Amino acid sequence: MRTLPHRVDLTGEAAELLRRLTAEAGPVMFHQSGGCCDGSAPMCYPDGEFMLGGADIHLGDLDIGLDRAVPVWMSKAQFEYWKHTHLTIDVVKGRGAGFSLEAPLGVRFLIRSRIFTDEEYAALEASADS
Template identity: 80%
Template sequence: MDERADVPTVARVAVTDEAAELLRRLVGANGPVMFHQSGGCCDGSSPMCFPDGDFLLGEADVHLGDLDIGMDRSVPVWMSRSQFEYWSHTHLTIDVVPGRGAGFSLEAPYGVRFLIRSRLFSDAEAAALAAL
């Protein structure tokens, strides 16, 4: 719940257990990391994982939330404002699957790739987001 007891907190992003495990490995090897949801350029529309601060953010980016990966660590997730306009009604879950990772993303050498699983917010979730 947020400060107002009548408005539930709704997360825009989540992470699977498998992706959280890989993120803990990446944090151990690289220090803090971050995601930026690619807008379809070089690597399609993929969640790109970078050392925190290596991807330059600006006013054109929206902070979607932070992924709890355990061990008192979190990973911020960002998206361009123009892409957010299309995805604002969806909940995004970052997962990991076997395959070639995005060329610039930290998971590439591990033989896996991050991907987004999405679903529409429920009416109750959409109402809670609108109330914020």
């Protein structure tokens, strides 16, 4: 059986930072911000602090080498624009959004993206139909 492509992954540096944040804050989660005050950035929160609802899509879970993976969410409206895109969460130096857990550390999470290949996208669409 062929495995589906992931919609979201992360770099080693981002995984390392998430392990540190988890040690300090407990389990964490991401919600991909759709703009406005925070720009379009992956926002990291203590798990459960960001209220999810029926207007959010679960993109996947990031394995950071701990017992619990880090769930990643995005609004349905934003997903309609990004559904053709593979996302990679990375971390860079610099000040990001004030609400994300990494903000006081002088770094920020960001998204690197690429368009899915035709084959990857077809596989994802076929799995959504079943």
